[in-house]
Amino acid sequence: MKYSQATNYALHTMMFFVALPTGKTIGVQQLAELQKLSPTYLSKILTKLVKAGMIESSPGINGGYTLTRNKADLSFLEVIHAIEGTASLFHCGVGHAQQGCLIEEVMTTAEQHMEEYLKERKLVELVDQNPSVSHMVNVLDTSAR
Amino acid sequence: MKYSQATNYALHTMMFFVALPTGKTIGVQQLAELQKLSPTYLSKILTKLVKAGMIESSPGINGGYTLTRNKADLSFLEVIHAIEGTASLFHCGVGHAQQGCLIEEVMTTAEQHMEEYLKERKLVELVDQNPSVSHMVNVLDTSAR
């Protein structure tokens, strides 16, 4: 069991969105450039984030993606759920007659402990902690556009 | 990201071991019968559990597997680690210049919260909670052997 690479990309991408001045839009190419990955693949991830309601897209020239949510509210858990889905990590397929599986019960509780933590941690904390992120975004904003 | 089915099998299997009277041995066929899965595949899982040091195997007729560890000490986490490995769930492959990835830091901390809980929960708790498990093992023990 491992987190998918897409989740990693999504978290980094959302970091940049939080670091971006509020209301500004940024394109796929620039986001891909920052993370050194292919724009086409990143766009797949972005559509998932759009469907989750965290960002929205504006087509056409000078289009791009904008953060729709309040920066302070954006938690790690929301981003992860947007990519990995909200399904439980563990599901017992065995019969188990009438009552549910006790093992599954323990596993989901453990998972909830992890999610509880990820729900508390907000992306904006890391941006405050590491100013170089907003620096990267702003430099790119003035040069390429 | 999901837990593998093998982990589910391993947890159920270890449950039966804990429910079994101390020192007794049980074969792959009987364990497979209890969980309705193929013996050959289950044996692959059992070898992992053997390498992890939780059970040991005795070849030959009347052979089988025996629990080597103290029942009370067997935690969920140990079984999971035996199957899934102890590697971290999240690893950031991006460059990040000098210092480490802050996102990775948060993710591993979250993971530790989950593991902390899984380390506390012992398999024997569930056996005490659900007596039918030991019943299943004992019935099988007298009939087929």
Next chain:
DNA sequence: GTAGGGATACTCGGATAATGGGTGTCCGAGTTGACAAGG
């Protein structure tokens, strides 16, 4: 009676598919803004 040799019932491990999800690319379609040509 005792020793030796199958037969049997197990585990062990490698080789080998089949399947599915993650990862990544390509291409056509739709949308918007800028610009230029024509009335």
Next chain:
DNA sequence: CCTTGTCAACTCGGACACCCATTATCCGAGTATCCCTAC
């Protein structure tokens, strides 16, 4: 000056291919116990 058409830059979505881990099966090898036969 206004309208209209064209072009460029961008997002969107489907289709497709590739790789790899999981899942699963098959088979031969090793091993211990039991039993039967031969001496």
